[in-house]
Amino acid sequence: MVGTALPDLDVVEDTDLSAVPPSSWQTVVWNDPVNLMSYVSHVFRSYFGFDAATAERLMLSVHHDGHAVVARGPREVMEAHTQAMHDFGLWATVRKDPS
Amino acid sequence: MSDKIVVLEVSGLEALHLAGIVGQFRDIVADSRRDDDPAVARLLPDAYPDDDEATREFRRLTGDDLLGRRAADAEVVLHTLGMDGGDVRTDSDPGATLTIALGEDEALSWMRTLSAVRLVLATRLGIQSEDDHQPDDPRFGIYDWIGYRLDGLVSALDRR
Numbered sequence: 001m002v003g004t005a006l007p008d009l010d011v012v013e014d015t016d017l018s019a020v021p022p023s024s025w026q027t028v029v030w031n032d033p034v035n036l037m038s039y040v041s042h043v044f045r046s047y048f049g050f051d052a053a054t055a056e057r058l059m060l061s062v063h064h065d066g067h068a069v070v071a072r073g074p075r076e077v078m079e080a081h082t083q084a085m086h087d088f089g090l091w092a093t094v095r096k097d098p099s
Numbered sequence: 100m101s102d103k104i105v106v107l108e109v110s111g112l113e114a115l116h117l118a119g120i121v122g123q124f125r126d127i128v129a130d131s132r133r134d135d136d137p138a139v140a141r142l143l144p145d146a147y148p149d150d151d152e153a154t155r156e157f158r159r160l161t162g163d164d165l166l167g168r169r170a171a172d173a174e175v176v177l178h179t180l181g182m183d184g185g186d187v188r189t190d191s192d193p194g195a196t197l198t199i200a201l202g203e204d205e206a207l208s209w210m211r212t213l214s215a216v217r218l219v220l221a222t223r224l225g226i227q228s229e230d231d232h233q234p235d236d237p238r239f240g241i242y243d244w245i246g247y248r249l250d251g252l253v254s255a256l257d258r259r
Contacts, residue, residue, distance in 0.1 A: 033229045034221040036246060039214060042253045082146050083161045087168060089214040091144045094157075 027071040027081040030091045031062050043088045044070065048081075072097065103200035105255045107209075107248075111195045117248075118182035120241065124216050125173035128166045138222040142169060142215055169215055175208035206256060213249040217242060 029040075037059055044055035048070065061068035070092075071081045078094045085092030109117070127139060143162050147153040179199055201209060220242045225231065233239055 033226055033231065034218055035214065036250055036253070038250050038253045038257075039210075042257060046256075079146065079157065082157075083165070086142070086144060086146075086161070086165060088211060089142065089218050092146075093144070093148055094146050094153075095149075 024097045025073060025075040025078040026069045026095050026097055027078045027085065028067050028093050028095060029058075029062050029070050029085060030067045030093065032091045035090060037063060039088075040090065043085070043090060047084055047088070102202060104203050104259060105201045105206045105252065107199040107201065107252070109197050109199065111197060114180050114182070114197050116241070117245075118177055118180050120216060120245075121173050121176050121180075121212060122182075124212070124219060125170050125177070127219065128169045128173070128215075138219040139166070141218050141222050142166065169211070172208040172212045172215075175205055176212045179205055179209070206252065210249065210252050210256070213245050213252065217245050217249065220245070 040062060041052075041055045041059040044050050044058050045052060048055075050058070058068045058070055070085075071078060075094065082092045082094050127136065128142070130136070143158055143165060145154045146157040179201060181197075220238065224236075224238055224242065226242075
């Protein structure tokens with residue numbers, strides 16, 4: 001018996017990461033009547049590292065439009081961001097990019 | 100020992116009230132029957148509003164740790180108030196001003212706790228819109244006062 005250098009094609013298919021684009025998930029923060037605008041802006045800056053203008057724009061988007069997409073990427077990362085937002089008491093969800 | 104980055108000044112009476120509220124909050128998040136409490140549910144929002152299965156799995160993986168961190172944050176607040184374990188000092192002068200110096204981690208524990216306490220109070224008060232406010236109800240006074248304290252803390256952290 002001799003070994004073969006050929007890879008198992010099934011395995012190769014299973015590890016094809018391009019099947020699901022990694023940026024197809026979002027973390028969304030929703031408006032609520034309790035959290036302070038200053039606090040939400042602070043959380044966006046301190047956690048995501050946004051500059052003040054970006055954090056303010058996203059906070060106002062939550063406030064006026066009812067929600068804002070604060071991150072895009074792989075599902076696991078969006079879940080980690082969502083958990084972090086929950087840690088701050090923000091109403092955050094994970095969703096597949098609707099576009 | 101971390102550097103102190105925020106100094107809070109609160110009256111003895113304020114400190115007593117705050118310790119009482121934060122102590123209750125800690126007991127709520129540490130209660131094993133907490134799953135039935137809508138105020139606790141607000142601390143654990145549905146991660147997937149359109150997918151109950153994924154929401155349950157997310158909560159199973161993250162919920163206990165999150166509530167554990169809320170309880171730990173509350174302990175930090177009680178400790179820095181000098182009122183650990185709900186053992187409130189009744190002999191202190193309610194008119195005296197307490198100066199509380201917080202390190203960065205302590206300040207973040209305070210911030211998360213004040214925010215979470217407001218969420219719990221809002222659930223208890225039935226606040227569903229920004230216009231829900233009853234000036235005659237003293238509980239709204241407490242809600243507003245904690246918001247004022249939270250806003251001050253955020254400003255202090257932002258100024259660094």
